[in-house]
Amino acid sequence: MPNVQVGIIMGSTSDKPVMEKAEAILDELGIGYESVVSSAHRNPERTTAWAREAADRGLKVIIAGAGLSAALPGVVAAHTILPVVGVPIASGALNGVDALYSIVQMPPGIPVACVGIDNSRNAALLAAAMLALNDLEIATALVEYRDQWNQPAPEEGGKA
Numbered sequence: 001m002p003n004v005q006v007g008i009i010m011g012s013t014s015d016k017p018v019m020e021k022a023e024a025i026l027d028e029l030g031i032g033y034e035s036v037v038s039s040a041h042r043n044p045e046r047t048t049a050w051a052r053e054a055a056d057r058g059l060k061v062i063i064a065g066a067g068l069s070a071a072l073p074g075v076v077a078a079h080t081i082l083p084v085v086g087v088p089i090a091s092g093a094l095n096g097v098d099a100l101y102s103i104v105q106m107p108p109g110i111p112v113a114c115v116g117i118d119n120s121r122n123a124a125l126l127a128a129a130m131l132a133l134n135d136l137e138i139a140t141a142l143v144e145y146r147d148q149w150n151q152p153a154p155e156e157g158g159k160a
Contacts, residue, residue: 002032006127007054007082009047010065010089011039011072018089018118019065025124029141031131034059040066040075047072051079061127064112065120067091070099073112083130085113085123 006026010019019035026033034057038047054062062080065087066072073086086103090096096117103114115122125142132139 002030004032004034004058005060005131006031006033006124007050007057007059007062008033008035008065009050009062009072009076010035010037011041011067013037014091015065015067015089018087019063019120022063022065022087022120022124022127025121025145026128029124029128029138029145031124031128031138031141040071041069044075047075048079051076054080054082061085061130063087063120063123063127065089065123066103067096067099070102073103073114074106074110077106077110077112083113083127084111085115085126087115087120087123088117090118 008019008022023035036050038050040047059082062076062082062084064073064076064084067089068091070088073084077084088096088099088103100117103112106112128138128142132142
């Protein structure tokens with residue numbers, strides 16, 4: 001098992017199907033991660049402690065998924081200097097648009113990167129790119145992964 005470098009946090013177990021896509025990408029790239037459910041609203045003390053202790057546990061990047069008010073990525077970012085990638089999750093009447101706005105509209109001084117609604121795969125790829133800056137093995141795995149996606153479509157003369 002590779003050493004754990006990415007923390008994945010989500011506010012509810014209902015977010016798990018979306019966030020499992022990030023886990024699958026990290027698995028494919030050979031990047032170790034930990035995954036936890038902890039709400040910024042229902043478990044504020046546990047969430048704060050998890051974020052504050054993340055670097056001490058060896059984490060280098062955090063992926064935080066949240067729907068509705070989407071406070072979780074910002075709360076996590078407020079308690080660590082590690083990069084945080086927010087994943088807005090489609091839920092509620094606005095189907096994730098409210099979460100998207102909450103994550104991208106962080107106040108100055110507490111940045112949170114943001115990917116598209118339900119796109120935890122891109123969050124994992126962004127985390128991998130950050131880690132690849134200082135890890136040749138991850139850089140190589142990421143190049144190989146992207147090469148798979150950059151093959152020409154069959155109608156362009158590529159393989160099916």
